[in-house]
Amino acid sequence: MKIFSKEQIYEGDRLTAKKQGITSTELMERAGIQIFNWLHIRMQGAQVPIHVFCGIGNNGGDGLVVARHLITHGYNVKTYIVNCSDKRSKDFLVNYDRIKETTKEWPAMLTCKQDFPQIHKDDIIIDAIFGIGLNRPVDEWVTQLFMHFRASQAYTLSVDIPSGAFTDKITDNEDSVVWAKHTLSFQSPKLIFFLPGTSKFSLQWEVIDIGIDREFLFNTETDATLIGKHEVLPMYQSREKFSHKGTYGHALILGGSYGKIGATLLASRAALVSGAGLVTTFVPKCGYSILQTALPEAMVITDKDENLITDISFDIAPKVIGLGIGMGTAAKSATALEKFLKSNTAPLVIDADGINIISKKKTVLKLLPKQTVLTPHPKELECLIGKWKDDFDKLEKVKVFSKKYDSIIVIKGANTITVYNEKYYVNTTGNPGLATAGTGDVLTGVITGLIAQGYDPLQATLFGVYLHGKSADIAIEDLGYQSLIASHVVETLGEAYLDLFKQPEQPQVEEEQQENK
Incomplete structure (x- = not known):
């Protein structure tokens, strides 16, 4: 299995949208549905409190898609927007409007430590705050939010990559990364899942197929390859x-x-x-x-x-x-x-x-x-x-x-x-x-x-x-x-x-x- 770089993943998304005649928003919907399906098969309607934390970029947009489908299927969902910047991606805004049309309980805005919700040990956290595009240090109050996740001991599921982790370098502060129990990675695992200093951020990982163009996946040379039985x-x-x-x-x-x-x-x-x-x-x-x-x-x-x-x-x-x-x-x-x-x-x-x-x-x-x-x-x-x-x-x-x-x-x-x-x-x-x-x-x-x-x-x-x-x-x-x-x-x-x-x-x-x- 190939391990794609951040740049290759972006190119794969772009080519897929172009060749399949879909918008980036539709590709995001496809990705979010796959995350939802993974959860739905395992939970079968269980009414465990699910806390979905969304950033304001495309990873947050994925999280909003997941939250919307969980809500429409009757799950006990609370959605939060981690409002850490004035910049919002186009696809995030589209899905923010869609979730507001889905439920009267609009996502709560988090801007500081005082906004943090209470999370119990038996709850579920879905982390969709930062994706692979993160290129700056995490704000102090967001670091405190990640520490709040860990302190709760709740089951934490990260979307694509644990928030706060970089794909090509080591963070200076381990507390500035979500420590996930499980990560659902889009189309390809991330190299950081296998390195001694970063593997702790996701105890388990699984690849979710979101339908990236097969020709791109087959023909693109990668610097890293995962060696298993098929290889x-x-x-x-x-x-x-x-x-x-x-x-x-x-x-x-x-x-x-x-x-x-x-x-x-x-x-x-x-x-x-x-x-x-x-x-x-x-x-x-x-x-x-x-x-x-x-x-x-x-x-x-x-x-x-x-x-x-x-x-x-x-x-x-x-x-x-x-x-x-x-x-x-x-x-x-x-x-x-x-x-x-x-x-x-x-x-x-x-x-x-x-x-x-x-x-x-x-x-x-x-x-x-x-x-x-x-x-x-x-x-x-x-x-x-x-x-x-x-x-x-x-x-x-x-x-x-x-x-x-x-x-x-x-x-x-x-x-x-x-x-x-x-x-x-x-x-x-x-x-x-x-x-x-x-x-x-x-x-x-x-x-x-x-x-x-x-x-x-x-x-x-x-x-x-x-x-x-x-x-x-x-x-x-x-x-x-x-x-x-x-x-x-x-x-x-x-x-x-x-x-x-x-x-x-x-x-x-x-x-x-x-x-x-």
């Missing part, structure tokens, strides 16, 4: 009957040090379970017996040193190398890695201490093959690109780094974001159970295993991140968040593959469903 399924490579282990590539997992052999074990298992035909693990001598015992499917090559990687040499020709896991950053290991990179020609997936080593000597970055995959956690990412001001600054710095070194960067997090070629790919799978030791090693192994099978590095990364997260989603159904460990993620990778082809369950349809006329 990764076309990447899947089926297997032929007469294939053999050589068909699916030879992966080398390189890393480990005394006390950290488990990292290479997890990565090697993940590479095998993800489908690599052969896996060889290169470790210090202390890891030999462990790997031969715990993972008989893998072959093992050892360094001359007992406890560290000090001399990377082997007589195999792997199709891809995953390195850095559990390696440590000792001077001997760093020297060995730099020497190896000078002669290596195989594709690379670099994680953990591999990233820490190359971060300390930036000239080594120039030795990386094109489309090398780097999978840093936040502190490792900071070592690579430097400190960032906020999430948008972080994304921009990663994009610059990716372009400079022609590398694929995986920003691990609740919504892992892969950055390459000036584009962002936002993953939709995964859960807090992954916040445990070793899951990053598993991800390195999965991506390495996919590249071994013939997936190009970007596809392998997107597919691997999705499978890794989906595997964890499946595992927690039996284990819960707290009990998930990295080995469980490997064990359920097969189920994650099978889930790609599982048909979604058909929702039960009410025998009698009211339709908006």
Whole structure:
């Protein structure tokens, strides 16, 4: 699913009105009706007090459409105009007149804290105050209104975007943003739904189809894409009957040090379970017996040193190398890695201490093959690109780094974001159970295993991140968040593959469903 920018959304609205022969007011009516339908299906006439707060721009116009349809269907509605400016949009004014024609109880004007209505915990708030066009700080009294919403603990539903949030930057004051329980986003999700510093403003989100021109949606290139099952399924490579282990590539997992052999074990298992035909693990001598015992499917090559990687040499020709896991950053290991990179020609997936080593000597970055995959956690990412001001600054710095070194960067997090070629790919799978030791090693192994099978590095990364997260989603159904460990993620990778082809369950349809006329 594409994540459109603010400018693209405006252009989509304009083209839709032009090509479909409708006015912007009619498009607003369509959008408002879709919000109403979403509410009506779930509430079925329940007389819970609904407070609809409308701004004086187009987002407020959407809110007035919602309020009008709720009123005409007999709901217990109170409508308020957050009168924060002298400027009113044309479509707001049209719908303001329409709601006054619909009910004798005209919308209440709010201009200061003294105007705030009483809101109870069991009430519903519909936030339609500011939309994506907000480009200035929120007035102090409006900030107090947002804090009033939070204090009430009422269920808060935002229209398109939580009011006060920007689409392309971080607000300086978190209290100046509505903290919604749910956001209904028109046609496309907003990037801020997936960033650590802004995702808190909407605990859940859902896309509402308002009929934007299909040709525009299909042909418009976006900087960001949401990666879910529909996006990764076309990447899947089926297997032929007469294939053999050589068909699916030879992966080398390189890393480990005394006390950290488990990292290479997890990565090697993940590479095998993800489908690599052969896996060889290169470790210090202390890891030999462990790997031969715990993972008989893998072959093992050892360094001359007992406890560290000090001399990377082997007589195999792997199709891809995953390195850095559990390696440590000792001077001997760093020297060995730099020497190896000078002669290596195989594709690379670099994680953990591999990233820490190359971060300390930036000239080594120039030795990386094109489309090398780097999978840093936040502190490792900071070592690579430097400190960032906020999430948008972080994304921009990663994009610059990716372009400079022609590398694929995986920003691990609740919504892992892969950055390459000036584009962002936002993953939709995964859960807090992954916040445990070793899951990053598993991800390195999965991506390495996919590249071994013939997936190009970007596809392998997107597919691997999705499978890794989906595997964890499946595992927690039996284990819960707290009990998930990295080995469980490997064990359920097969189920994650099978889930790609599982048909979604058909929702039960009410025998009698009211339709908006």
